[in-house]
Amino acid sequence: MAEAWLRYHGGDRFEAFSAGLDPTSIHPLTVKVMEEKGIDIGCQRPKDAMEFLGRERFEYVIVVCDEVNRSCPTVFPGVNLRIFWPLEDPAALRGEERERLDGFRNIRDRIEDLIRAWLEQVAKPLCKQNRSRQFDFQE
16 A cells, blocks of 8 residues: 555656565455555555565655554665654554455554655755664654
């Protein structure tokens, strides 16, 4: 979701990549809730972070899940800023499909809000305190 929102709102200002340490298939409810907003992510595929290591240079790394943050490296070569947004993993939501769908929508909307706020932030010159690897941009 974050990759799709950054592509949508960031336009040509950023090239967005999404990857994980143990990628799994894109959850069907993720595809569904993004389609509700007119964004087709059906052609996206899960990617392993190792695909990019040493091949791409990243200015920013945004970690969007509390569970992933625990296993994700805190230092990335060449990365100026690592950002952590402590969101629930929607795939871990339990309950009836309607409840889970509402949860996916909630997380989708929170990610969109965070991406939009972050884009406003990076449009301004970054001050030294915001360049810290420990910087957490939260709502």
